[in-house]
Amino acid sequence: MQEITDKALIKELLEKEGSVIFFYTPFCQTCKIAERMLHIVTEAKERNSVVYTCNLNYFPWVAEVLGIQSVPALTVIGRNDENRILFAFESVVTIDKFLN
Template sequence: MQDCSKKDIEEMLGEEGINVLYLYTPMCGTCQVAGRMLTIVQELTPHMTFRKIDLNYIPDLAEKWSVESVPCLLIFRGSNIEQKIYAFHSVPYLYETIRSIS
């Protein structure tokens, strides 16, 4: 999962289908663990698009989406947020949650 830019996010919001956006901050230890978990989930769901971005670079979008903390996983259908996840629990939990939306 590679970092994306604000422009990439705006393009993503114009796409159809399910898109997954992972919000993190670089100094967050929990974010590091969550990122590794998502890397595994991404391998299990190659038909879905995963992106990540440092929350510090998109404060306006974070406010618009009412992001309360990091790590945060936003699952979009088109430009609408289908689900917002803060507690990542486990790889199976993330996999099943994401899979149930698609």
Template sequence: MIEVTIDSWKQLQQDREKKVFFVHTPFCATCQLAERMLAIIEETKPNQSFYRLNASFFPGFMEKNKIKSVPALLLVEKGVVRDHLYAFESVTKLHEVLEKWH
């Protein structure tokens, strides 16, 4: 997973390609479980890039896009959240969602 920093954030917002963001906070146990599920997906989809965004560092983004909770998986295109997933039910579910998004 590619860690989003404050410096890289500006560039990512201007990118016109679809991107998948994993939004988390460091002390969220559910986020840690969701991240492990995404790690499995990463192994099966080596061409898929995931961006890891710590919600604590981006409160403006969270508010602007009405992100309700973490963990969250976001499909972002041209700087706009096009779709989201809050319930990381299983690796199979994540795979299905990602297939739909791309």
């Protein structure tokens, strides 16, 4: 997983179909658990694409653009603003199914 710290990179990813971005805030304990589960999924699969992580505190405008209402949130960018967002990180299986 790769952390996003650059405004230009996040803008580029938001326009690129298939981008996978995990949004969190640093003091959110649920986010830490969700990130561990996401890490398990990405390590178990030999994924060709990178999963990006993004501290939503640095990019609050992204929440409005994508309709993120809470964290943790896992987003897959689609074409024509048909983005998919997962808010309920119930299990590793749930995350794996969402990404496939």
